[in-house]
Amino acid sequence: MSEHRESESGYLEPSAAREPDTFLDGKVAVVTGSGRGIGRAHAMRLAAYGAKVVVNDLGVATDGSATDETPADGVVAEIRAAGGEAVADDHDISTAAGGEAVIQRALDEWGRIDVVVNNAGFGRPRMVFNLAEDEWDDVIRVHLKGTFCVTAPATRWWRSEHKAGRAPYGRVVNTSTGLLLMAGAGQSNYTAAKAGCLAFTEAIATELAPIGATANVILPGARTRLAAVGWRTARNAALAQAQFDNQSPVHIAELVCYLASPYAQFISGQAFTVSGGLIQHVATFQAREAIRREDRGWTVGDLKGEVPRMFGAGPHRADPPPKEWSEQYKAKGGSATAPA
Numbered sequence: 001m002s003e004h005r006e007s008e009s010g011y012l013e014p015s016a017a018r019e020p021d022t023f024l025d026g027k028v029a030v031v032t033g034s035g036r037g038i039g040r041a042h043a044m045r046l047a048a049y050g051a052k053v054v055v056n057d058l059g060v061a062t063d064g065s066a067t068d069e070t071p072a073d074g075v076v077a078e079i080r081a082a083g084g085e086a087v088a089d090d091h092d093i094s095t096a097a098g099g100e101a102v103i104q105r106a107l108d109e110w111g112r113i114d115v116v117v118n119n120a121g122f123g124r125p126r127m128v129f130n131l132a133e134d135e136w137d138d139v140i141r142v143h144l145k146g147t148f149c150v151t152a153p154a155t156r157w158w159r160s161e162h163k164a165g166r167a168p169y170g171r172v173v174n175t176s177t178g179l180l181l182m183a184g185a186g187q188s189n190y191t192a193a194k195a196g197c198l199a200f201t202e203a204i205a206t207e208l209a210p211i212g213a214t215a216n217v218i219l220p221g222a223r224t225r226l227a228a229v230g231w232r233t234a235r236n237a238a239l240a241q242a243q244f245d246n247q248s249p250v251h252i253a254e255l256v257c258y259l260a261s262p263y264a265q266f267i268s269g270q271a272f273t274v275s276g277g278l279i280q281h282v283a284t285f286q287a288r289e290a291i292r293r294e295d296r297g298w299t300v301g302d303l304k305g306e307v308p309r310m311f312g313a314g315p316h317r318a319d320p321p322p323k324e325w326s327e328q329y330k331a332k333g334g335s336a337t338a339p340a
């Protein structure tokens, strides 16, 4: 991997310098919200691996309010200075028209779209009892609806390519949050939106499989302005002093480039946490424990004994099951003491 710049404070800055293995040569990527933070690292690293990049950013504040900043321009300049190709785009990806326009920008500029990284977003953290309707709507809109709005037109182009007999490339990488693994108190709007991004990814992965396109989702952790809240500020400062800058967005971008690469053709519908040197493959929606009976449904009388067992509490499994159960099981040739 090419050398990233380390600033005086030890912070690792992403490099857009061309890598020896340009596995994305000839490919076109759209990265939403890539004027700053994690998205900026994605755009620069995708360019380093050979992709032409639409650097989309609306230039809003961390709560989504408008500013007169145009951060996409700076990232485009950095990519071009390193010899790569990029264009800036400032559409609002949380609308269908904005999403269409971003994908159209790629098609107008380079005649194709291969990789979509849905990354744009902002937060309005508040406890549910203080959460206003617009705080709920805006956060769901930018993360969840925005992910749909950009993905859908790209998939339409891939499908038309497929129908025309040309095998599309087709990579979607969505962004969720590790808060889903930590309950996310104070962020119910945000975690609900991000859980939606995860469910959306799993569903479209199945839909895209027949045309050879993939969709995966990351749960990132990095030092950005969005993550600069409360306890995280102190923790990030401490982590930046670690052996390597493990809160740099650089590390998130490398996983995204991998998921966008031909090497990851066989990976779809998967979720990964990524922060510093730690990547975890996340089990998403899975049934854990089950109780089942086939003769009738459960009653409260049954459930008050059975449900606690699902949590490892209550009467021990070795307790004899109801008599009629054992008999039913024995009749089927199963164990008398361990109903399925």
Ligand SMILES: NC(=O)c1ccc[n+]([C@@H]2O[C@H](COP(=O)([O-])OP(=O)(O)OC[C@H]3O[C@@H](n4cnc5c(N)ncnc54)[C@H](O)[C@@H]3O)[C@@H](O)[C@H]2O)c1
Residues within 6 Å of the ligand: 032, 033, 034, 035, 036, 037, 038, 039, 056, 057, 058, 059, 060, 061, 062, 064, 071, 091, 092, 093, 094, 118, 119, 120, 121, 122, 142, 146, 175, 176, 177, 178, 219, 220, 221, 222, 223, 224, 225, 226, 227
């Ligand atoms: N930083 C973390 O540790 C962390 C953790 C979990 C998830 N995430 C997610 O990663 C993504 C990137 O976050 P970040 O920390 O880099 O934040 P950031 O604020 O540094 O960057 C987000 C960018 O998105 C842009 N944006 C916001 N709304 C937009 C819209 N409607 N259209 C186009 N651009 C828009 C903003 O202008 C901003 O430049 C977000 O989806 C965030 O929820 C970040």
